[in-house]
Amino acid sequence: MGNIKRTRYASLALFVIIVIMIPFVVKSPYLITIGIFIGLYALISLGLSLLMGYAGQVSMGQSAFYGIGAYVSAILTMKCGVNPWLAMIFAALFSALMAGLLGMVVLRLEGHLLAVATLALCIVFYTIFAQWKSMTGGVDGMPGIPKLSIGGLMLTRDVHYYYLIWAFLTVILVFSFNVVDSRVGRALRSIHHFQGGSEMAAKSLGISPMKYKIQVFMLSAAYAGIAGSLYVHWLSLVTPSSFGFLTSIYPLIIVTLGGQGSLWGAIIGAAVFFIVAEGFRAFIPILKPGTSGEYEILAWGLMIILVMQFLPRGLVSIPDILRGKKTKG
Amino acid sequence: MKQMSRVADSKESPIDGTPILEVKDFHKAFGGLVAINRLSFKVNQGEILAIIGPNGAGKTTLFNMINRFQPASGGEILFEGESIKELSPAHVAALGIARTFQILQLFSNMSVVENVMVGRHLRSRGGMLATGLRIPFTRREERNMFDAAMGKLTMMDLKEEAFSSPLSLPYGRQKTLEIARALATEPKLLLLDEPAGGLSTLEIEQLAQLIKRIRDGGITILLVEHRMELVMGIADRVIVLNYGSKIGEGTPAEIQSNEEVINAYLGVEF
Numbered sequence: 001m002g003n004i005k006r007t008r009y010a011s012l013a014l015f016v017i018i019v020i021m022i023p024f025v026v027k028s029p030y031l032i033t034i035g036i037f038i039g040l041y042a043l044i045s046l047g048l049s050l051l052m053g054y055a056g057q058v059s060m061g062q063s064a065f066y067g068i069g070a071y072v073s074a075i076l077t078m079k080c081g082v083n084p085w086l087a088m089i090f091a092a093l094f095s096a097l098m099a100g101l102l103g104m105v106v107l108r109l110e111g112h113l114l115a116v117a118t119l120a121l122c123i124v125f126y127t128i129f130a131q132w133k134s135m136t137g138g139v140d141g142m143p144g145i146p147k148l149s150i151g152g153l154m155l156t157r158d159v160h161y162y163y164l165i166w167a168f169l170t171v172i173l174v175f176s177f178n179v180v181d182s183r184v185g186r187a188l189r190s191i192h193h194f195q196g197g198s199e200m201a202a203k204s205l206g207i208s209p210m211k212y213k214i215q216v217f218m219l220s221a222a223y224a225g226i227a228g229s230l231y232v233h234w235l236s237l238v239t240p241s242s243f244g245f246l247t248s249i250y251p252l253i254i255v256t257l258g259g260q261g262s263l264w265g266a267i268i269g270a271a272v273f274f275i276v277a278e279g280f281r282a283f284i285p286i287l288k289p290g291t292s293g294e295y296e297i298l299a300w301g302l303m304i305i306l307v308m309q310f311l312p313r314g315l316v317s318i319p320d321i322l323r324g325k326k327t328k329g
Numbered sequence: 330m331k332q333m334s335r336v337a338d339s340k341e342s343p344i345d346g347t348p349i350l351e352v353k354d355f356h357k358a359f360g361g362l363v364a365i366n367r368l369s370f371k372v373n374q375g376e377i378l379a380i381i382g383p384n385g386a387g388k389t390t391l392f393n394m395i396n397r398f399q400p401a402s403g404g405e406i407l408f409e410g411e412s413i414k415e416l417s418p419a420h421v422a423a424l425g426i427a428r429t430f431q432i433l434q435l436f437s438n439m440s441v442v443e444n445v446m447v448g449r450h451l452r453s454r455g456g457m458l459a460t461g462l463r464i465p466f467t468r469r470e471e472r473n474m475f476d477a478a479m480g481k482l483t484m485m486d487l488k489e490e491a492f493s494s495p496l497s498l499p500y501g502r503q504k505t506l507e508i509a510r511a512l513a514t515e516p517k518l519l520l521l522d523e524p525a526g527g528l529s530t531l532e533i534e535q536l537a538q539l540i541k542r543i544r545d546g547g548i549t550i551l552l553v554e555h556r557m558e559l560v561m562g563i564a565d566r567v568i569v570l571n572y573g574s575k576i577g578e579g580t581p582a583e584i585q586s587n588e589e590v591i592n593a594y595l596g597v598e599f
Binding site: 176185189190203 | 396434437438446447471
């Protein structure tokens, strides 16, 4: 037990150091932007990892909650003059609330049906964002969303948001580790019927699977909501196109890449996903001038196939495999 | 361990006549197939009651109805005098009915001790926010859950394997682990679904001792079983089911000499 804790603290320390160092090493503003996106998607994927990797419930609707967080923050600050930080809290709460209400319905479904139902959430909310012109500004979105500030310091530069987002991610990562290591985490694993859980046994021990499915769905939505709020205050702009179908698919790919059932997997998955995709985007036009970014889709497909074929437990299992440790289910 | 006292109150005398569980006119049909046919029986406080019967007699169906995995088509079920017919399985567990499964339902995505810690779920209350923020009481609670689980494992002689995967245990030990997990909920009534299935004669002997020890600890036991050597050795009373109907009830000795039971199930002696 103690050993696991020590490894975790060491990993966290290393993680924080790397995160702090990156802007000192990487000077390109473009790459800092990539760093921001990695952070935002790691945050969404962290929630999905809890939902999918721990409780065994798939969601293709995380973009809806990312979008709800974004629009709640935008609307509250723009139309009601609410302080951006307060708006962020409301964004998280409102995303969680929506997930709670919708979860009561969709989480009754399982497997593919749940995937399709959550996919419907993604589409429905995208349509709402795009069509409710008086509230959301329609497809043109809402420009001029206020920036965040800490004390008297207005956060204006990308690197500020890089640090802010990764600080949020770190705190939420620690929170998630605590949840996972608790009775709640065990309750979640106990209902993960694809991976050794048993809803029957869980019920016989007094665990209500529905309650925990809804709770973890709400938590994942809150994470996505915070990410959405951070996103719009960074960009000062919100448009529905940021919350389309692919925005729901990225976290799924990321969690699969990184490794289900590991919270680090969400972060490592997000980093590898964006770096490889961006690499493809930069590299392919050199090989074949005149091509656009479409080739990055090839990169995703390739990554998924390779990981599923050779690393069913995701990228996080690489150290174990290198050490020749027998993998445990 | 604190909650022990509350649970123990009701178990002063091993057999005192008040039924802890009462099944009245229970009925279950799957379409035209009658699995349980107007079955009534009582489980007395502190006894070991065995339900036997050939395959397909409706034994597991009966268990699934008692802990509410399946709804009954008709009839009533009282636990400590209160109807539990409309409650959820989790609620029934909270009232004090725990069970094991014929086909093991261990959590293979957790270690042995974590499995038993899940059994402490009802005896702890840290929610998502409290555990996420590591509020001091949740840390204490976690330690208590761990200690209580280790206590159960020590009692079951499973302490050495606490951090292994449950699947690495031999089959018989896995069954014991499931009992340990059920006991961790501190039940008043323990339902054992074919606990001797797949065990060797020696293991059955150990299991019989364990079940008696659990009963002596104040927990009423209702078991469904196939293996006569276990049933006849430990049961205070036996109920025989055949095609969902009760065809016999009595002490093990009475059952062994009941003609109808012998014809239906135990086999005729030549």
